[in-house]
Amino acid sequence: MFKVLFVCHGNICRSPMAEYVLRDYVNKLGIKDNFIIDSAATSQEEIGNSVYPPVKKLLTSLNIDCHLKRARQINLGDTKSFDYIIAMEQYNLDNLYQLFPKIDKSKVYLLKDFTKEPGDIEDPWYTRDFEKAYREIASSCLELIDSLYQDSLLELTPQQASKLKALKQFN
DSSP: OEEEEEEESSSSSHHHHHHHHHHHHHHHHTOGGGEEEEEEESSSTTTTOBOOHHHHHHHHHTTOOOTTOBOOBOOHHHHHHOSEEEESSHHHHHHHHHHOTTOOGGGEEEGGGGSSSOSOOOOHHHHOOHHHHHHHHHHHHHHHHHHHHHTSSOOOOHHHHHHHHHHHHHO
């Protein structure tokens, strides 16, 4: 079982996008029973708010429904129960470490750490480039799935591996 928590500043743009994109991929691959996926904020600014309208519109255009998502802040229980705490940028990691100085850093990553081009996923709240954020998140989530299965005892069936490869080529 892979327990994945995505984290960004407000939990209304990037982290819910990653949460719902990863959910969509694991559903398409037939591996959803191997995952618990959620997202949270490092700040309290947006708690209770829904996904930011441009993100919701983008996801809806891809037949991904996120209308039930409400922003929440990461809590101590999350840091203990999730095996992978994945931030969108270094700023989020810095905030995470301020909130939880004793967090197990071996399970904390940036999403692009799973790609060939590590780094930050810029906040589309500021850049206004929601498409770019989506493309980076989508390709990074596929690499995340690949990495998780390579580093675990769980295996993809040949059909699932083929479908993952096709998804990676499409992105």
